[in-house]
Amino acid sequence: MEIDLRFFATFRDAVGEKERTRTVADDATVGDVLAALENEYDGLEGQLLEDGAVRPQLSVLKNGRNVVHMTGVDTSLEAGDVVSVFPPVAGG
Amino acid sequence: MSDLRLNATQLDRYSRHVIMDEIGPDGQQRLLESAVLVVGAGGLGSPAIQYLAAAGVGQLGIVDDDVVERSNLQRQIVHGDADVGRPKVESAADYVAALNPDLDVDTHDTRVTADTVADLVAGYDIVLDASDNFATRYLLNDHCVLTETPLFHGAIYRFEGQLTSFTNERGGDEPRPCYRCVFPEAPEPGTVPDCATTGVLGVLPGTVGCIQATEAVKYLLGKGDLLEGRLLMYDAMDMSFEEVPIRPNPSCPVCGDDPEIESVGDVAYEGTCGISAD
Numbered sequence: 001m002e003i004d005l006r007f008f009a010t011f012r013d014a015v016g017e018k019e020r021t022r023t024v025a026d027d028a029t030v031g032d033v034l035a036a037l038e039n040e041y042d043g044l045e046g047q048l049l050e051d052g053a054v055r056p057q058l059s060v061l062k063n064g065r066n067v068v069h070m071t072g073v074d075t076s077l078e079a080g081d082v083v084s085v086f087p088p089v090a091g092g
Numbered sequence: 093m094s095d096l097r098l099n100a101t102q103l104d105r106y107s108r109h110v111i112m113d114e115i116g117p118d119g120q121q122r123l124l125e126s127a128v129l130v131v132g133a134g135g136l137g138s139p140a141i142q143y144l145a146a147a148g149v150g151q152l153g154i155v156d157d158d159v160v161e162r163s164n165l166q167r168q169i170v171h172g173d174a175d176v177g178r179p180k181v182e183s184a185a186d187y188v189a190a191l192n193p194d195l196d197v198d199t200h201d202t203r204v205t206a207d208t209v210a211d212l213v214a215g216y217d218i219v220l221d222a223s224d225n226f227a228t229r230y231l232l233n234d235h236c237v238l239t240e241t242p243l244f245h246g247a248i249y250r251f252e253g254q255l256t257s258f259t260n261e262r263g264g265d266e267p268r269p270c271y272r273c274v275f276p277e278a279p280e281p282g283t284v285p286d287c288a289t290t291g292v293l294g295v296l297p298g299t300v301g302c303i304q305a306t307e308a309v310k311y312l313l314g315k316g317d318l319l320e321g322r323l324l325m326y327d328a329m330d331m332s333f334e335e336v337p338i339r340p341n342p343s344c345p346v347c348g349d350d351p352e353i354e355s356v357g358d359v360a361y362e363g364t365c366g367i368s369a370d
Contacts, residue, residue, distance in 0.1 A: 008248045008325065010284050018330075048285075056276035057283075058363065064336050066274070076346040082105035084336070086325070091287045092136040092224035092297065 001026050001079035003033070008086035011058075015041030024077065030062060031073025033083060036067075048085065049073065058087045097121050106148055118179035120148060120314045124194060125336035126312045129216040131204055131232060133180040134158070134244050135287070135297030136222035136304060138170035142308055143305040144220075145188040149312070153216055154190060155200040158178040165296035192211060202351065206356040209235045218242040218311060220304050222287060226278035230365035233271035234356050236260050237347045242311055243272060246304040249284070251293050253300035256338065257307045257319040262347065269322055273341040273348075278365040286367050296328050 005080075013035045024033055034048040045056065053072055055061050060067045060083040067075045077083070098117055101154065102124075102157050102224070109115040109123075128136050128149050133156040133337045144152060160183050162169070168180075175183035181199035188197050204212055204223075209231055215218055219241055221232050229247070236243040236258065243258045303324070310316040322335045346353040352367050353359055360368045 010279075013318075057279045059274050061336060066260045066336075066338065066341075068341055069339055086286055087279055088271075089228070089247045089252065089254055089284060090205055090224060090229055090231075090278075091248040091292060092132050092134050092222050092246070 001028075001077075003028075003077055003079065004082045005033070005037070006084040008084070008091050011044070011047075011085045013092060014041055014047070028077055029073060030067050030075040030077065030083060033077070034051060034060065034073065034085075037085075049089050058085060060085050094167050098124075101284045104149070105126040105192075105194075108146070114315050117312060119315070122314075123148045123309065123312055124150040125287070127153070128218055128220060128308060128312075129153040129155065129213055130220045130222055131155045131228065132222035132224060133168070133170060133184040133228045135142045135167040135222055135248065135292065135294075136165065136301040137220075138168045139298050140220055140222055140247050140308070141170050141184050141188060142191070143302060144308065145192045147305075147309055148192065148194055149309075150164070150194065151198070151216075153200060153212075154181045154184050155202065155204055156184075157201060157203040164289075167292065167297050169298070182291075187203045190218045190267075193370065204231060206231060206359070206361060209356060210224045210239075213241060216241075218294060219306055220244045220246075222246065222301060222304065224320035226281075226365060227361040229271065230278055230359065231356060233258070234346050234353055234359060238271075238353075238355070243271075244304045244307050244311070246297075246298055246300040248292055248297050250290050251296060253296060253324075253328070254320060255300060255307075255319060255326065257311070257325040259311070259318065259320055263341070265339050268347075269321060269338045270344060270347045272346050274338050276341075276345060278363075280297055281362075293328055293337055296302070299319065299326060352356040 007015045106120045124259045160171045171183045179201045181201045228259045240260045245255045325334045342349045
């Protein structure tokens with residue numbers, strides 16, 4: 001199935017684009033997608049997952065809802081879901 | 093009726109506020125009796141200070157320990173060319189004094205630390221976070237959560253802005269998240285570069301700082317719907333605003349059900365702003 005990925009701030013820099021569509025396994029979870037992204041992009045290695053959970057330094061949203069409030073990395077996905085990854089930014 | 097408390101000059105100065113039902117003389121009086129602390133007199137602080145001063149927020153505290161540099165002037169519009177080398181708080185205070193004689197301005201030429209945050213924030217109704225680093229942002233969040241002080245958040249990165257508002261009024265029916273509910277810890281130092289490293293579109297903090305000031309004025313007036321529970325992400329390149337709902341995190345280290353942070357002394361703010369090892 002296909003899902004849409006969206007990146008913000010430093011993650012946008014690491015991936016080189018704001019959004020992309022990606023094909024994943026039909027039973028893929030948010031954690032599977034984050035692990036695949038870490039493998040695919042050098043700049044994301046170790047940046048998304050920590051001890052099997054979403055790192056506390058970023059937010060991952062599924063269709064605008066933080067996966068922390070669902071089942072974290074085990075949150076399931078359906079075709080057409082939008083997964084957004086963004087860090088806090090501090091500039092002022 | 094309280095309209096007689098505004099003098100003739102004030103009725104003239106604030107006439108475009110006073111004429112509106114949502115503000116009126118009472119609302120303007122409320123602004124004049126309000127005290128706002130702006131932390132940072134840089135890109136975000138500049139427009140926020142300017143509009144809060146123009147709006148007649150009666151007491152304006154400005155905190156910053158930097159001096160004006162020429163490279164600031166591309167976006168930090170409260171300062172001018174002649175201010176290069178001067179403390180930012182002095183330059184900003186001069187701007188406010190020239191704009192609006194109704195205001196009392198307190199300048200704090202210092203950095204907010206865990207030791208000083210309580211004294212700095214005390215006496216102000218709300219805090220506007222216009223700082224430029226994670227240590228200050230997490231410190232302000234934690235202090236404002238612990239003291240139930242409203243905090244108006246804005247931050248920028250290159251062409252993007254993040255905004256939200258935290259009333260920190262807990263115990264009611266409404267969900268009231270805090271900054272740590274969204275981002276429990278700061279990125280490791282150096283992993284999210286600052287404006288000096290990455291550059292920043294000069295007008296970007298103008299938009300973001302103005303929204304922070306808008307939220308602050310609405311809160312002080314008790315009018316409108318705040319960005320509470322919503323993270324607004326602004327992309328200047330796309331000219332798009334996106335809103336993400338944010339909810340309280342029951343395991344939030346500072347506002348959750350069993351918070352680890354009971355005092356700002358519990359946190360090592362110079363690192364990832366996590367709980368101190370000791």
